[in-house]
Amino acid sequence: MKKMLRFILLVIVVLGIAAGVGMWKVRQLAGSPILIAEETIFTLKAGTGRLALGDQLYADKIINRPRVFQWLLRVQPELSHFKAGTYRLTPGMTVTEMLQLLESGKEAQFPLRLVEGMRLSDYLQQLRNAPYIKHTLPDDSYETVARVLKFDHPEWVEGWFWPDTWMYTAGTTDVALLQRAHKKMVEAVDKTWEGRMDGLPYQDQNQFVTMASIVEKETAVAHERDQVASVFINRLRIGMRLQTDPTVIYGMGENYKGKISRADLETPTAYNTYVISGLPPGPIATPGQASLTAAAHPAKTPYLYFVADGKGGHTFNTNLAGHNRSVQDYLKALKEKNAQ
Numbered sequence: 001m002k003k004m005l006r007f008i009l010l011v012i013v014v015l016g017i018a019a020g021v022g023m024w025k026v027r028q029l030a031g032s033p034i035l036i037a038e039e040t041i042f043t044l045k046a047g048t049g050r051l052a053l054g055d056q057l058y059a060d061k062i063i064n065r066p067r068v069f070q071w072l073l074r075v076q077p078e079l080s081h082f083k084a085g086t087y088r089l090t091p092g093m094t095v096t097e098m099l100q101l102l103e104s105g106k107e108a109q110f111p112l113r114l115v116e117g118m119r120l121s122d123y124l125q126q127l128r129n130a131p132y133i134k135h136t137l138p139d140d141s142y143e144t145v146a147r148v149l150k151f152d153h154p155e156w157v158e159g160w161f162w163p164d165t166w167m168y169t170a171g172t173t174d175v176a177l178l179q180r181a182h183k184k185m186v187e188a189v190d191k192t193w194e195g196r197m198d199g200l201p202y203q204d205q206n207q208f209v210t211m212a213s214i215v216e217k218e219t220a221v222a223h224e225r226d227q228v229a230s231v232f233i234n235r236l237r238i239g240m241r242l243q244t245d246p247t248v249i250y251g252m253g254e255n256y257k258g259k260i261s262r263a264d265l266e267t268p269t270a271y272n273t274y275v276i277s278g279l280p281p282g283p284i285a286t287p288g289q290a291s292l293t294a295a296a297h298p299a300k301t302p303y304l305y306f307v308a309d310g311k312g313g314h315t316f317n318t319n320l321a322g323h324n325r326s327v328q329d330y331l332k333a334l335k336e337k338n339a340q
Contacts, residue, residue, distance in 0.1 A: 026075050029068045030096045035061055039090055041108055043170065046084035053082065053102075063095060079103065086132060086170035109167040114181060116163040116288035117216050119250075120145070123161060123286075127177065132170035148175055149182060156206045159213045159283025160185050188289060196296035201236045210279050212287035212295035217246035221313050225294035230301040231316065240304065242273035250284035 034057075042060070044053065050073045058066040072095070073080040082102035088109075089098060112130050114123050124140040127133060137144060146154040162184035166177055193205050202208045211232060218228050232242050249256050251269030265272070271280040287295070303316040305323035308330050315326040 026068060026072045029063075029065055030072055030076070031094055033092050033094055034089060034098050035064060036089060036091055039088060041086060042089050043086045044082060044084050044102060048082075048084065050080055062089065062098075069095070073099075107169040109169060112166045112168060112177060114161065114163045114166065114286070116291070117285050118163070119285055120158050120161060123178075123181075124174075127174045132172075133168065133177070134171050134173045136173045136175050145178065149179060151182075153206065156209075156282070159209045159286050160189075161286060162188060163286050163288055185286075188292060192289075192292045192296045197298070200296070200298075201233065206282060207279050208295055209287060209292070210281075210283045212291040213283035213285045214242070214244055214246060215294050216287040216291040217285050218244060219314060222290060224314055225290055226297060226299040227301060227303065227316055228306060228314070229294040229298035231303045231306055233298045234301070234304055236278065239277065241275075241277055242279070244273050247271045247273040247280050247284055250280075 040060075040062070042062070044056075048056070050070060054063070054066040054069045054073075057063045057069065063069055079096065079099040082099065083105040085102075085105060085107040087101055087107060089101075093101075110130070110132055112126060112133075114126070120142065121140065124137075124145075128135065128140075137148060142157040143154070146157050151157065151160075161178060161181040164181070164184070166180060168177055189205055189209060193208055196208070200208075202211065211229065214232060215225050215229050219225060232244070234240075235242055245260060248260055248264055248269075248271070251271030252260070252264060265274045268275045270276070271284065273280060301316070302318045305317040305320065305326075306314040307317075307323060307326045309315045309326075310330050315329070317323040317326055
């Protein structure tokens with residue numbers, strides 16, 4: 001009887017020690033950092049259970065003790081309510097912190113940078129190349145974009161997507177991102193259009209955005225934008241052709257190889273403002289807020305001409321003789337720069 005009692009006591013002691021060791025291992029794992037040396041994107045699929053999660057973390061070399069991991073989830077069941085999604089794991093994060101992140105549902109955010117002065121075709125290519133985006137557009141034609149997004153004005157496509165860094169989570173569709181960018185642009189155009197200067201020669205908002213897009217392509221110097229806009233407004237008012245190179249380039253499409261020739265300036269296209277009078281039929285790029293503001297509030301100037309000054313800005317003139325002298329000054333400065 002005494003031997004049996006001693007045996008039972010021994011078993012209890014052994015089990016107690018084993019339980020203590022097990023709890024120590026669980027606590028040690030809970031507070032230890034996950035095994036990554038750099039930021040890692042981890043995707044947890046819907047329906048993943050505790051065993052499957054442990055196996056996935058072990059296979060991805062994020063943890064190294066899957067059995068102890070299962071004990072942790074049993075001892076602390078509040079850590080086992082994880083949500084499907086794509087998460088950003090960082091070095092130094094503990095196992096507990098990782099599980100709390102998976103439970104929070106705070107998925108990783110990815111940036112998509114849409115830059116002022118780019119075309120919609122550039123944006124669509126960026127969408128195609130961006131990670132974790134779900135592609136639903138059947139093709140990248142402007143007609144398809146207008147149809148899928150159900151534009152009120154299907155012909156108003158180019159230039160109607162707000163340039164910004166758009167954040168998205170894995171699985172976001174290309175259409176959802178375009179909808180967000182289009183909605184923001186519509187709001188910005190509506191607000192700027194509503195507060196525009198009186199007497200501007202725009203028939204509708206698309207012509208307004210068209211002017212802003214030309215200003216966007218002509219200068220990156222902030223304080224010049226309203227002066228550049230004034231030149232084109234002055235020309236429109238007296239029936240003088242705009243003669244702006246960016247419209248020629250846009251009209252050339254894929255034929256543009258980095259340079260434009262005199263023949264290109266003389267070749268008719270719907271956008272060649274050396275050939276057509278007035279504004280082209282639509283925007284040639286995406287304008288930012290500064291260019292929209294300049295198009296809505298051009299400076300009051302007598303200028304009809306401007307040319308690059310070789311220093312990053314432009315020289316403005318009221319007459320052709322002065323403009324030609326400025327052109328010669330620019331060519332001289334360019335020659336001297338190239339000779340250095």
